[in-house]
Structures are given as structure tokens and as C-alpha cells.
Amino acid sequence: MSTGKATIIQKIKYYRKQYAAALLDDIIPFWVKNSPDYQNGGYFTCLDRDGRVYDTDKFMWLQGRQLYMLAKLYNCLEQDRQWLELGRLGADFIKKFGRAADGDYYFALTATGRPLIQPYNLFSDYFCGMGLAQYARAAGDETSRDLALTIFKRQEARKTNPKKQYNKSYPGTRPAEALNIPIIELNFCLEIKEALPGVEADERISRTIEHIFSRFLNPRHGLFHEAVTLDPDEMDHFDGRLVCPGHGLECAWIILEAALQLRKHRWIAPACEILLKTLNHGWDQDYGGIFYFRDLLDKPPDRLDWDQKLWWVHTEALVALILAYKITGETVYFDWFEKVNAYAWQTFADPPHGEWFGYANRRGEILLTLKGGKWKGFFHLPRFLFMCCGIFQDILDQQGQALRAHHREG
């Protein structure tokens, strides 16, 4: 059953209010109150159901992401001094402790900044880079700008050997490439482009998107592989068969966003098609929600958490769906948005204590009571709410323009 346009506009007005209230009255205050480590700098991200810190280690993905989100909100929503000051707390910690001697960013530090886990993957750098770029713009901080640009330059070279000496694959037998790297590369380039005007990122964005389409898309299923080998005949193994719907959905909105920014309209139709196919394949027909992993050929996946429902998979889906609706006006995206939206709030929201749970089992029962941890921080949820508010507004503005045009013409 699809929904009429007038009803959709009414609903979007309602969602705009709901999402804005969640972002401004719940999510931001929860993290502003519970997360800052004023003593050592940086942020605590391991927060229990009611916001209490239950672990003090600092994971650099989450330090970078929280810095990014605070500075992004300062730059794009409101110049709130508190957000900028909290941004400085994270930026200073990252600048002081985040970088190893080889120039890459650690994975984890102790509360006081002593290194715990080596820089074994690219994501710490990408997230710190996104954070430093937006903070550079917010605070006019040249050091942060230089660091972000250094990451921007280094990452392109690092992509050829993203795991460094920690790579366990035997060279040559089955050379593989993971989808999450071009996704984060795209996300990072779009943020650099916005935060540091004048930096040329369009060519990298275009090249990465063409690479994703040509390399990761399974032509028969219309889904992205989570990893691909050079030889397409060599794909029938655990890694080659793995599909992560969350990454497919995240990738879809990032491509749609890039298509708008770079005016590459030819990317829109395939991204929208992948979005729908990924949802159809990833949606749990029995219990609702989107699976964490699936095997493309329905063999048993090598992941014990494959059937779980994670908050970020659903927030990424919602961003992709409302963006696809804004761009195409096709109600199929809005109907899916409402279905995922209902599931997500019902499953993850926690009105008595605020914020969202992150991890539910297949039935939607909460698996971990945390609001923040080693992987969940101040990032996916506020970014989704912030982005959706903007997209809701765009849709209402389009509608307003259409009405005004009609009025003028009438």
C-alpha cells in the first residue's frame, strides 16, 4: 500500500519535529552531559543505559567521530559555544596523543592517552581526519586543517596496503578488497570538500564511485559484496559470499549525496536500485528489522552475529530512503522509510533513560544495555537525525516551491 503525496507532507512535518526534538533534547544533551573527560581530555564513549561511564579506554574511531559530529553541528546547525568547546577537548586529545610515530592514528588509548592498540587500520585516520577537518572550519584552527590534509594525502597511498604488517592474508593466493574502505573514502572526501573549501576531492569521489559500481556490485543479485577478489570466479567462499546490508545502505546514501553535490545524475538510478534490492534482501520477513550479515547464496555465514539488528544499519537505511524519496519523489522509498522508521524507534529508543540502545537480537530484544561502547558513540544516531531533518526540510521546501509556482501560474 503506497501513500498519497498530501499525507506524506503531513507525515514529514511530524517527523521533522520528532527528529529535531530527539536530536536537540535527548541525544546531544546525553553526550554533552556524560561523555566529556575534562580531566584528561577527549571523550568517554562507554556509557551505560543511564549514561554512566563503565569503561574509560578511548577508541580513536569514536574520538574522531565525536569531534566530527560536534564540529559539524556547530558548522551546519548552530554556532553553540558549548559544542565548539567540547570539540576542542577532543581535538586537543587527538592532536596530543592520537598519532603514532609512523604517522598513522592508534586504534585505542588509555583514558590518559597512553597507546593501547596499534594503528592497524585506516579507519582511525579517516574518522580523526573528518573530525579535524570540520573542527578546523569551526575553530579556524590551522593545525587541525594541516593534520586533516595530511590524512587526506596519506590515505590514498595507504589504501593499497590498508592493514600494513597486520594483514594476515597470504599474498597472491586470493587478493581481495573490502567494501568498507571505498565507503569511508567517499564519506571522508565529501566531508573534506565541505569543511575545507578549495580542496580538490571531486576526482577522487568520482573515481571511487565508478570503482564501487564496477567492482563490488553483484550483477545478478544487484547487491554489493562485502569483499571482492580480483578473479570473479574465485568468489565462492565465506568472504566472497558475505553481504552486509548496512554497508550497502550506507554506500547508497553516500553515492546519492555525491550525485547531488557533483551533479552526476547517472549515479542516482543504480544507487536507488541497490538501495531497494539491499532492503529486500536484508529485511527479516519473520521478525522485522534488517539483518547484520547475510550469505549471498544462503549458505551459513561465518558470523555468529549475522541475524542481529544493529542501530546503525537502520539509521543508514533511513538516511538513504528519505534521500531517495527527496530525489525521486517515488513513494516506494517513503513507504520503506516508514517501515524501517517504525521498527527502529520501537526497537532501539529508550525513552525512560534517553538515547538509543545499539544492539538487539533477531527478535528485537536488547542484547547489550549500553548506549555507547567500543563501536557505538556520538555519531550514527545524531548524524542520521541531523541529516534527516535537513532532508525533511528540503522536501517541504520543494513542496512549498511547487505550490508557489502553481499559485503564480494559476
Place this chain on the structure above:
Amino acid sequence: MSTGKATIIQKIKYYRKQYAAALLDDIIPFWVKNSPDYQNGGYFTCLDRDGRVYDTDKFMWLQGRQLYMLAKLYNCLEQDRQWLELGRLGADFIKKFGRAADGDYYFALTATGRPLIQPYNLFSDYFCGMGLAQYARAAGDETSRDLALTIFKRQEARKTNPKKQYNKSYPGTRPAEALNIPIIELNFCLEIKEALPGVEADERISRTIEHIFSRFLNPRHGLFHEAVTLDPDEMDHFDGRLVCPGHGLECAWIILEAALQLRKHRWIAPACEILLKTLNHGWDQDYGGIFYFRDLLDKPPDRLDWDQKLWWVHTEALVALILAYKITGETVYFDWFEKVNAYAWQTFADPPHGEWFGYANRRGEILLTLKGGKWKGFFHLPRFLFMCCGIFQDILDQQGQALRAHHREG
């Protein structure tokens, strides 16, 4: 409610039959039929519900384990030529393809033996070593004996740097040690001792057990930590708080077995106490079964699979419990045995297709349809059935001796 001795003896007679039938009429035939790769050598371990091969990669842990189990059955149960020949299939594959240039054993190979995943941990070597040692005895094969002894010597040195260049921990900040390494060291030493008489392993066994008791046991909770740091005040973090009941239970039976073999009776009482405390802590009061992981302080663990029920956790518990009952005669262990036994067969057994499922969710619903995979092979289940049959027999023999003694004295 505890059970009377006469009833226990009747029940053990029943279980002895049930377990022997499961081992000989179901589990062994399932793997003998479906697992051998006669073309390339070695074993397929990724077997679907009905035994069909769904993935052909070869994981060295499982190659070594299957070789071990076949040769162990040949040496200790019956000199079945088929088991020996299938053993040779695995031993030849391991000898030909298993070892990397640095002398360590790969983690994974392709079906034809091309290396896929580097030798990044000790377990491939330990399992191949156990397999080669038992196979050396079964086949009188000198090459296998030499390889097993080389592993025996190398592993002691490797324990100080088990992850080699793949270690992601920053040196010095929080030096930690994992429980699974002394457990496999113990298991391996006991097997070497049995398979290759004359090899001196008792001192290594004693030293490892004293090390486990002094280093991994949490004195307040009576449970083993999954990892420990040098500084006991530095334990309140994800890794330090983690408890894996399955490892505690496995460790308990291995210590009990070592106590019998080395006549170190002082190890029995603490191992039995840890066994009961681990079960009490690990048992799911709501749905039954033993959790995969728990946080010692009930904080959210850093494992999305923490509440799942895995077959091997339950088989290790059952071995520990029946062994503790045999040694102590205390019915608390038998009562627990029956509780875990009922849960395990009801949850994991699959009478229509044979063998056991390996992975269930918290409610005991099957999560993956596989009978074998990347981690589940021909090992825990047949070892458990084989060991329990022997222990059941010991208990019945003890009972018989007691009766005969009573008769003579009467």
C-alpha cells in the same frame, strides 16, 4: 534434588549406550562419509545440515583436529583400518602444505593446499602437533613423530610472542596474557605424553597448571579471567573483565585429567570448585544453557555473541562434570551433568540428519544450519562422546570393584 547412587549407576549404563551409539553410528559415519577430500587430500570441514560440502577452504585447526581424532580413535578405541587411512589423508596434506617457510603452520589453505591465511597464531601448530603425534603412534610414522616433536619444542619459545608481527597491542602499556594458550599447551602436552611415550612433558604440565591457578583465577569470584594483565589493578577494562565459561570448563577437565595422570591430587579440589563456580556463573537462568561470554562485573561485554549457546561449551562442561563425579563421587556433579546433558542433546542434536548443530541463540534456537564450518569440525563432539564413554566405564568398573570387595568381605 540430588540423586541416589543406585539410580546413578542405572543412568550411567543408559548414557554409556546412548553415547557409544551416537559416536559409532552417527558422528563418525557422518564425517567418514562427507568429509574426506580424496582428490586433494585433507578434509572438507564446511558441511551443511545433511553433510553436503558448502565451502572448500581448509582451516588448519580443523585439519589437525580431525587427524588427531581419527588417530586417537584408532589408538585408543579400535584399530579400524578406515580410520587410519583417513588419518593418512590428513597427515599427508598437513605435511605437504601445512607449514610456512618460517616453520609455523598456516591458518587456512585452499582446497588444493595453496596458502590463504598466514600462520598468525599458535593454535594451528598445536592442533597439527596433536594430530601428528597420535598419527605417528597409529601409523608408526617417523616423519609425523619428528614434526610433532618439533612443534613441541617450538611452541614453548613461541608462547612469549604468540601473535608475532600480527600482535596489535602496543608494547608495555597493558601487557596481557590469554587463558586459551596455557589451556591448549596443557591439552597438547597430555596428548604428546600419551602418544609418544618417553617424551618428558610432566614438568611443563605442572608448571602450566600452577601458572593458571596463580595468574588467571579471580580469587573473589572463583572464576578464570579470559585474559590477565601483569598489574591486577589494571583489570577493569573489556578484556580484563571478560569470562568465557567454555574455557573455564575446558580448563577444569584438563586439570582434572592431568591431576589423575600426574598423581597431583592437590589440583582436584580447586579444579572442582572452579567448575561449579563457572557453571553457576555461566548458566542462563532464564533459558537454560551456558553463555558464551560474560562480563565479570556484569558490564556490557564487548562481544555481540555473548549470550549464544555453543555446542563445544556444553561438551566441555559435560566432560568436566562426569570426570569430577568419577573422581569425587559427589552427586552435585552428576546432577549438573544431567542438567547440561538434557539441554545439550535437546538443543544441538539433529536426529533427522545426524550430527549436532553447533550454534544456537540464547533461547536455544538454531542460528546456523551447519554441521561443520570454519571452527566446528570432527573434534569436540566425538572427543566428548569418546571420553565420556571411557569415564562412564570407569565409574561402572569402580562400582563393580566396590561390590566385589563388599562381597568378599561380607
